[in-house]
Amino acid sequence: xxxxxxxDLLLDSIQYLNRVRGQNDVLFVLIGGGSEFACLKTQIxxxxxxxxxxxxxGLYGNDLKAYLATADVxxxxxxxxxxxxxxxxxxxxxxxxxxxxxxxxxxxxxxxxAGGAALYARGNDPHDFAEKxxxxxxxxxxxxxxxxNGRKRFVExxxxxxxxxTFLKAYRVALARNVPAALGSSRGQPPAPNGFHRxxxxxxxGERRKIEQKSELR
Numbered sequence: 001x002x003x004x005x006x007x008d009l010l011l012d013s014i015q016y017l018n019r020v021r022g023q024n025d026v027l028f029v030l031i032g033g034g035s036e037f038a039c040l041k042t043q044i045x046x047x048x049x050x051x052x053x054x055x056x057x058g059l060y061g062n063d064l065k066a067y068l069a070t071a072d073v074x075x076x077x078x079x080x081x082x083x084x085x086x087x088x089x090x091x092x093x094x095x096x097x098x099x100x101x102x103x104x105x106x107x108x109x110x111x112x113x114a115g116g117a118a119l120y121a122r123g124n125d126p127h128d129f130a131e132k133x134x135x136x137x138x139x140x141x142x143x144x145x146x147x148x149n150g151r152k153r154f155v156e157x158x159x160x161x162x163x164x165x166t167f168l169k170a171y172r173v174a175l176a177r178n179v180p181a182a183l184g185s186s187r188g189q190p191p192a193p194n195g196f197h198r199x200x201x202x203x204x205x206g207e208r209r210k211i212e213q214k215s216e217l218r
Contacts, residue, residue: 001034004084006077006105008036008043012126013077013133015047020127021134026052029067033058068098072143073136076104080123088113096154101146103132113158117150 001007007030017023030040030053037055044053059067068074074095078084088109095102095117102118104110111120119136121129136143156162 001030001032001036001040003036004078004081005034005036006079006124007040009079009124009126009129010075010077011040011043011047011049011053013130014049014053016127016130017134018049018052021130023134023137024052026137028053029056029071030054031056031059031064031067065098068094068100071098071100073133074098074100074102075129075133076102076110077126077129078105078107078110080105080107085109092118093154093158096150096158099147099151101136101143102150103129103136105129114150115153117146117153119146 010028010030014028017026037057041055044050044055056067074091076089076092076095078089085108092102092104092110092114096114102114104114104118104120105123105125106120107123110118119132121132136146
C-alpha cells in the first residue's frame, strides 16, 4: 500500500458510509503491507473505524483466495493522476478472475480493462465512491451481473493466452512503422541485431487495442 493506491480515500469513503448513510454492517478488509501501512493504521483509529476495517498485512496464495472467495464487493480506490491514468492495477484483473463486482474511480485505463465489470466513481471523490459501494451492497442482482461481466471478459479476452497475441501484434505494427529507426538511420546509430530496435515507451492496454484494430483493418 503506497501513496498511489488511494487507501486514504477509501477510508474517507468508509467513514461516509458509516456516518452519513448509517451503513455499519459492512466489514472492509484491506490486504497488503507497504510504505503507507503504519499511517493507514493510525488513520483508521483516528476516524473511529477499527470496528469495520481489518488490516491483514500481505497475503498470498490460498490465504488471499479465501478472502476473495467470500467478498461481496471489490474496490480499487487508486486516484486519478498522471501515473494511474495510464495503467491498470493488477488487482482489477484478480477481481475479474474471481467474478467480483468492482468500484473504482473513472480512470482511462481502468475503464478500458474493467469495462462492464465495474461502477465508476467521479475522479478522486470519496463520497461518490462510497455511493457506488452502497449501490452494489444494496443490489445482489447488480453485483451478480457485474461479476459475471468481469469473469466473462477475463476468460474470453484478458488472459495471457489471448493477450500475448495482441502484444505481439502491437510490436509487429510498431516495428513496421519505425523501419528507419530500426535501421539506425534516424539517429545515426548502428542497427540492432536482426533489425530490431528498442521501443521508446511502453504501450498501454488501450493503445494496444487501437493498434490491433488498425492492423486488423489492413
